[in-house]
Amino acid sequence: MKKGNKKTAAIVAGLVGVVSLIGSGSASAALRPDAATGKYCVITLKKLQPGEATSKVTSQRCGDDPAAFEMAKSAATSLAFLHEHDNLGGTWRMYQGDDGPCDASGYGIDWVGAVMHHKTSSILTNNWCNSLTLFHNSYRDPSAGSAYISDPGVVAARWNSLPQFNDRTASFNIFRR
Structure with a gap:
């Protein structure tokens, strides 16, 4: 093996060792920063500005x-929890506001991700978020159907089972009406 190849191989072996040490941490570690995979996710969003969708x-x-x-439930800026099953069961995605609670401008979510795509069965809302529009298609495209939920907290103690839109959510808007 050439001297340069040995050095490269040593660097790669060292990096693999560091990655395996990091990856061997506790299996019950809560949430991995900036990781996009897992059954449970917290996604932080910026509030919509005029002209933004x-x-x-x-x-x-x-x-x-x-x-x-x-x-995650105790996060000061939690807006909505989407759950895979009724009664807030199964896999979930929590959306929190980087700019604070819901207001009339709200937040627009283009896609709920592969793990939750067409699998949402219950929703928990928080922080003045009393209105949701759920869309069957990504990018909040209403052409394949949508469902509007007003005051989910009034319906059933801050969560709403979705019999009329069960397993159909791909994207949504959340705001305060």
Whole structure:
């Protein structure tokens, strides 16, 4: 092996060792910063500005530890939790506001991600978010159908089972009416 190839191989082996040490951490570690995969995710969004249709994602942390839900529920700026099953069960995605609670401008989510695409069955809202429009298509395209939910907290203690739109959500808007 040439001297340059040996050096490259040593660097690669060292990097693999560091990555495997990092990856061997506790399996119950809550949420991995800026990771886009996992059963449970917290996605932080910027509020929509005039003329914008899509909220900018400022961070996404995911993991496979269901206990992370308890930590995420206490987040000061949680807006909505989308759950895979009725009664807030199964895999979930929590959206929080980087710019604070809901107002009339709200937040626009283009796609709920592969794990939740057409799998949402219940929703928990927070921080003055009392109106949602759920869309069957990504990018909040209403052509394949949508459902508007007003005051989900009034319907059933801040969560709403979705019998009329079960497993059909691909994107949504959330705001305060």
